[in-house]
Amino acid sequence: MVKQSLIIILCLISLMLGVSPAYALTKPEVRGEAAILIDVQSGQTIYAKNPDQVLPPASTTKIMTALLAIEKGKLSDPVVASPTMLNSKLVYGTQIYLEPGEVMSLDNLLYALLLNSANDAAVAIAEYIGGDVDTFVKLMNQKAKEIGAEHTTFKNPSGLNEEGHLTTARDLALITRTALKNPDFVRYVKTKSKVIPRSAENVPVEMFNENKLLWRDPSVDGVKTGYTTQAENCLVASATRNGRQIIGVILKSPGGEIYNDMQNLLDYGFNEYDNSVYKPSGTAISSMLVGKDTVDLILGSPIIVTSKKGEPAPVLRLNVIPLSFQVQEVEQGQILANLEVWQGQQLLQKIPLMAARKVSLPKSAGILKYSLVLIFIGVFILGLWTIARLSKRYQYPKR
Numbered sequence: 001m002v003k004q005s006l007i008i009i010l011c012l013i014s015l016m017l018g019v020s021p022a023y024a025l026t027k028p029e030v031r032g033e034a035a036i037l038i039d040v041q042s043g044q045t046i047y048a049k050n051p052d053q054v055l056p057p058a059s060t061t062k063i064m065t066a067l068l069a070i071e072k073g074k075l076s077d078p079v080v081a082s083p084t085m086l087n088s089k090l091v092y093g094t095q096i097y098l099e100p101g102e103v104m105s106l107d108n109l110l111y112a113l114l115l116n117s118a119n120d121a122a123v124a125i126a127e128y129i130g131g132d133v134d135t136f137v138k139l140m141n142q143k144a145k146e147i148g149a150e151h152t153t154f155k156n157p158s159g160l161n162e163e164g165h166l167t168t169a170r171d172l173a174l175i176t177r178t179a180l181k182n183p184d185f186v187r188y189v190k191t192k193s194k195v196i197p198r199s200a201e202n203v204p205v206e207m208f209n210e211n212k213l214l215w216r217d218p219s220v221d222g223v224k225t226g227y228t229t230q231a232e233n234c235l236v237a238s239a240t241r242n243g244r245q246i247i248g249v250i251l252k253s254p255g256g257e258i259y260n261d262m263q264n265l266l267d268y269g270f271n272e273y274d275n276s277v278y279k280p281s282g283t284a285i286s287s288m289l290v291g292k293d294t295v296d297l298i299l300g301s302p303i304i305v306t307s308k309k310g311e312p313a314p315v316l317r318l319n320v321i322p323l324s325f326q327v328q329e330v331e332q333g334q335i336l337a338n339l340e341v342w343q344g345q346q347l348l349q350k351i352p353l354m355a356a357r358k359v360s361l362p363k364s365a366g367i368l369k370y371s372l373v374l375i376f377i378g379v380f381i382l383g384l385w386t387i388a389r390l391s392k393r394y395q396y397p398k399r
Contacts (some may be wrong), residue, residue, distance in 0.1 A: 005398070028264035033252035035261075036169040039271050039306040040238070040245040042210045043062045043341075043348035044314075046306065048270045051170040054151055057252045058226030058234045059094075059117045060172055061159030064140050066114055067179045072139075073185065075107040079128045080091050088132065093160060093218045093228075095120045096204045108196040112333065114133060115207035122158035133157065144171070147178050148347065161169035169249040170243055176236050176247050178225055189238075190214065190223030210260050213237050213266075220266070225245070233258045239266045246277055278305040278316060285339055285353055286320045290327045297337055303351065317342040320353065328354040 030049055037047035081098040085091055096118040098104070104112075112121040123133060130136030132380070138156040144232065149171035155162040167175075179185045192214060194207045213220040219239045228235035235251040242295060246269045248262050279285070284296040297320070307313040319340040330336065333378065337353040 004299040028261065028262045028268045030250060030265065032254055032261065034169040035248070035250045035265065036129070036173050037246060037248045037265050038173045038306075039269070039273070040180060040247060041275060041308040044343060046172075046246065047265060048170075052151060052168050054166040054232035056161065056165055056228065057159055057167045057172060057251065058201070058228045058231035059156065059159040060224050060226040060234050060236050060249075061154060061165070061167075062113050062117065062122055062177055062226075063156040063172070063177055063224050063236065064154065065125060065136075066142065066185060067175070067182065068136070068139055068143060069106060069110060069113075069397065070184045071127050073125075075105065077106050077112040077128070078103045079106050079109055079124055080122050080304050080323055081120075082127055084123055084127060084133070091120045091123055092128040093119050093158075096122055096207075097200075099200055102198075102200060104196070104198075110188050111191065111194040111207050112197055112346050115191060115209045116204065117210060117225065119160060122156075123247055126157040133317050147174050147281055149174050149215040156374065159226055159228070159231075161228050169251050172249045172251075173247050174234055176238065176249070180222070180238060180245070180247070186222070189224065189364040196268065197280055206241055211235070213262060215268075215335075216259075218340065221245075235259070235262055237262050237266065239270070241270050244270070246270065248249070263369060272308060273306055274309050275304050275306050276313060278303040278313065282356065284356065285318060286325070288322060288336060290330050290355070291361065293359045294361055295330065295336075297353035298356045299339070300335070300352040300354050302367065303349075304342055314343055316348070320351070329361050330359050332356070333356045 011127050016102060027047060034050040034053045035047065036045060036051040040047050081100055081102045083100045085098045085100055085140045094117050096112045096116060098120045104124070107268050109121045109125055112118040113125060123315040126133045130139055136157055137154055139155065144152040144154065149167065152167040153164055168259035169377065173312045192209050195205055196207060198205050198360045205247060209382055210225045211223070217239065217324035219241045220237060221240055222238040223236040231252060235250050237248045248265045250262055253261065277326045279299060279302065281299050281302045283299045285299060287294050289295060303316070305316060319342060320337050323335065326335065332355055335352045335354045336355055339353050341348045341351065
């Protein structure tokens with residue numbers, strides 16, 4: 001009671017003085033084992049708690065399953081459920097009770113996967129994309145490495161308990177950031193409910209999104225929940241306010257407080273941090289020789305930086321990676337290099353660098369080039385003709 005009274009008095013004094021209460025500036029408490037909050041545009045970390053601790057991800061695994069399905073599949077394709085649906089070692093827990101031979105579009109399976117978190121939908125998708133579950137899991141791990149999720153190892157497409165099926169809060173944030181670039185993925189994870197047609201009777205047809213924040217906060221636009229006895233409560237959430245989007249991840253939370261903790265994380269990220277343009281699109285970052293001309297390499301998109309309000313922006317390190325070192329001519333806007341944006345030891349993003357102007361080969365160089373080609377062809381034909389003549393001259397007479 002004394003503590004509550006003290007807080008109320010401090011709040012009143014703060015309001016009278018026109019300043020915000022001091023406790024509002026402190027980092028939020030997260031009761032999960034690991035957590036992270038990142039800005040989608042800049043890629044920078046706003047909050048972290050054991051972000052690189054490997055933990056089971058439960059059904060947040062399905063973010064990767066969905067991303068691969070969208071990238072490699074066709075949403076209108078019919079997917080036929082296989083007899084694997086009856087394999088209780090692969091398919092158990094939350095289901096929509098697919099029967100072997102049942103046909104459902106990939107589009108509807110993705111609603112079942114991401115809203116209802118159906119484990120049988122995950123296996124059906126894996127077999128459709130990979131031919132079998134093991135091949136699909138290899139694709140999942142390959143994609144994780146491409147994204148930079150270096151501490152992630154997937155063992156199945158659903159997130160059910162399996163030894164070695166592990167990720168980190170940071171890796172899940174990276175995977176989610178990549179997935180949110182896909183408009184189809186965005187459409188699924190922000191959908192609150194969806195009725196999917198089924199040929200069978202007495203089976204689930206209305207999929208409800210289990211992400212409670214999606215129903216509570218209009219700024220929340222995804223992403224995925226998860227729970228197993230081993231992983232406990234897991235949540236990946238995204239929210240967008242005033243054109244700025246952030247991603248929060250909480251792993252191994254003991255109970256329902258995960259939603260309040262995530263809400264506090266998201267509010268903290270929006271209230272205490274802001275974005276600014278570090279370098280605008282079109283800025284010349286470097287240059288390279290094209291033939292004998294020097295061409296500026298300009299940004300294809302702006303570099304965004306996230307910083308705490310009232311504090312200077314952090315220093316970023318820029319690293320130019322040329323795609324080729326020998327270029328004779330280019331078109332304006334042609335991508336010639338990639339720019340890596342680093343903060344400390346963390347790679348935040350890669351941005352294409354484009355040629356600022358067109359450079360063509362001189363006419364004389366072009367004529368010389370084609371002349372050499374013609375000379376080469378002529379020499380080649382002459383050589384063939386000479387060989388043919390010599391072979392006739394030294395042929396042995398028939399007896």
